Amino acid sequence: MMNNMNNLGMNNQPNFMDNTALNIKNIIQPYESKIRELEEIIKQKDFEIIVLKQKLNNNMLNNNFINMNMLNPMMNMNMMNDIMNQPDIGFNNKEKEIFINIESGIKIKCYKNDKMSELRNRLILTYNYKPLQGTLEENGIINGSQLGITDKVYNVAFKTDSGNAKLLIFGGNCPIKDAIKFYCDSIKGQNIYQFAINKEISFIFNSYQINIGDKKPIKDLFIDTMNPYVMVNDNKALYGGL
Secondary structure, three states, rough: OOOHHHHHHHHEEEEEEEHHHHHHHHHHHHHHHHHHHHHHHHHHHHHHHHHHHHHHHHEEEEEEEEEEHHHHHOHHHHHHHHOOOOOOOOOHHHHHEEEEEEEHHOEEEEEOEEEEHHHOOOOEEEEEEEEOOOOOOOOOOOOOOOOOOOOOOEEEEEOOOOOOOOEEEEOOOOOOHHHHHHHHHOOOEEEOOHHOOOOOOEEEOOEEEOOOOOEEEEEHHHHOOOEEEEEEEOOOOOOOOO
């Protein structure tokens, strides 16, 4: 009889443990979901703060009036995307659709009756892969400078382990290696790029470690994430407080 009771107790023990684990999981699951939700909200707010700080640093406020073109170089681009992504209206619209191939692999959806001025508004001039705004001199353009064209612009936020962040704006055709180099060069007083070459610093996007020598354009990495976060991990704490 004692043997039967012992066997019965041992047989019931796994069920008891399984039920306990299930109860614990059910209790903590809502908290885990709420944490993930809050993390997404914090991430978005962090990006908004970065954008606002960048605007202040660039002296974009003048006499308390906001220059919308300076504050948001993506405005025209967003309008362009809205136009390009509009659903087809009418039965015969698809017959009027055409796709135009521009240099550097850019393909733009248009309609046969679009005016040339509309097409020009959909293309953005770049210099050193950075969208142009202001004067030629302010953009560093000199005699013989070569400009590029892009149809996508990315606001890339580089965020370090210490919490500091820097926002850089690139055209979609900017090679990944050049975007990393531009960021490293923006950190004054330290040879950050050499640290990156030595793999003492790593760059992470969506849990993917970026190859700093990758020659592919950033649009192949970020795709439709127009405001990407790139985490800058200092593996040896070489530049703490960056």
